[in-house]
Structures are given as structure tokens and as C-alpha cells.
Amino acid sequence: xxxxxxxxxxxxxxxxxxxxxxxxxxxxxxxxxxxxxxxxxxxxxxxxxxxxxxxxxxxxxxxxxxxxxxxxxxxxxxxxxxxxxxxxxxxxxxxxxxxxxxxxxxxxxxxxxxxxxxxxxxxxxxxxxxxxxxxxxxxxxxxxxxxxxxxxxxxxxxxxxxxxxxxxxxxxxxxxxxxxxxxxx
Numbered sequence: 001x002x003x004x005x006x007x008x009x010x011x012x013x014x015x016x017x018x019x020x021x022x023x024x025x026x027x028x029x030x031x032x033x034x035x036x037x038x039x040x041x042x043x044x045x046x047x048x049x050x051x052x053x054x055x056x057x058x059x060x061x062x063x064x065x066x067x068x069x070x071x072x073x074x075x076x077x078x079x080x081x082x083x084x085x086x087x088x089x090x091x092x093x094x095x096x097x098x099x100x101x102x103x104x105x106x107x108x109x110x111x112x113x114x115x116x117x118x119x120x121x122x123x124x125x126x127x128x129x130x131x132x133x134x135x136x137x138x139x140x141x142x143x144x145x146x147x148x149x150x151x152x153x154x155x156x157x158x159x160x161x162x163x164x165x166x167x168x169x170x171x172x173x174x175x176x177x178x179x180x181x182x183x184x185x
Contacts, residue, residue: 064113066123068143073123075114080123080146094146098127099139102152106135116143127152 063075071091074081079095102108112126123141140151 063111064125066114066116068116068118068121071143073114073116073143073146075111075125077110079111080114080125080141082143082146092144092146094141097125097141097146097148099148102127102137102139106137106154107132108135108137122149 063077065075066073067085070085072083072085072087074083076095078098079093080097081090081094082092083090097111098108107129108127109130110128112128114123114125116123120140121143123143123146125139125141127137127139129135136155138153138155140149140153141147142149
């Protein structure tokens with residue numbers, strides 16, 4: 001009987017210790033983020049909003065960011081998220097934005113940087129086939145719905161990109177002659 005009581009107390013103590021450890025870690029991350037913000041506070045554009053994003057929120061905003069002036073658009077490894085300019089209010093989310101056909105045809109497995117185009121109200125997202133870099137692709141998504149439009153561009157991976165290495169993800173400096181425009185049916 002005493003063994004069971006000791007075991008119960010040990011479990012309770014471990015739970016408290018885990019909660020304290022998590023709280024300490026979250027505090028550390030917040031202080032670290034504030035410190036980095038303070039160090040980088042040189043010449044910056046005026047802030048529209050400021051949000052420290054942790055855990056799941058950080059995962060869905062881990063790759064790229066763009067704006068149309070009304071919303072922020074974020075990319076993660078596999079998805080796209082749209083939020084209000086407060087940075088907190090999620091408007092739309094497409095957590096698995098890479099179309100299955102592009103995965104199957106080209107092995108695409110990662111969304112990188114993104115850019116908003118006012119001309120067609122679309123998000124242009126760099127997609128890559130992760131570590132192979134055989135098919136650098138720019139896929140086009142509707143900015144209102146975050147759905148794939150069916151348009152994508154396969155970039156010429158034989159030309160050097162802006163960094164002087166072989167093309168990897170979005171080669172925004174490549175000329176139109178180095179891309180093939182494709183539309184999925």
C-alpha cells in the first residue's frame with residue numbers, strides 16, 4: 001500500500017516538474033525573442049503588428065511571408081496561411097497546399113518563399129523536390145481562397161540562380177525565357 005502512495009506522489013511530482021520546465025522554457029523563448037528584437041531594432045520599417053509565435057503557430061509560418069497590404073500570407077513546409085494584419089487572426093488556411101499531382105509527377109515536397117501579385121491576386125510559391133533539386137517549380141495559388149489555381153512554372157534548373165549555384169527553389173531573378181509555363185488539367 002505504501003508503494004502505491006509513493007508511486008502516486010512521484011507521478012504528481014513529475015507532472016509538476018514537467019509543467020515548471022515547460023513554463024521556464026516558454027519564458028526563455030520569450031526573453032530570447034525580445035532580445036533578438038532589441039538587437040535588430042536598427043533601421044526597420046514601422047511595425048503594423050508584432051506577435052511572438054510559438055509551437056503550432058510557428059510551424060504554419062515557418063517558411064515565407066508576403067502581404068497584399070490587407071492580409072499577411074505565410075508559407076510552411078506543406079501549407080499556406082492567411083491572417084489579418086494583426087498577425088493573430090487567421091482568415092484561411094490550406095495546410096496541405098502542394099497538389100497531389102505535383103507530388104506524384106515531380107516529387108515536390110516543400111514550399112519555400114512566397115510572393116503576392118496584385119496583377120492577378122495570386123500567391124506565387126516556390127516548390128521544391130527536397131534535396132534533389134531536379135524540378136524547381138513556382139505554383140500559383142488564389143490569394144482569396146489559398147487554393148491551387150492549376151498554374152505552375154517549371155524553372156530551368158540548368159541555369160545559375162542569383163547566388164551562383166544551381167537553381168533550387170524560387171529563382172525570382174531568372175528571365176521568362178528560362179521558365180516553362182504549364183497548366184494542370
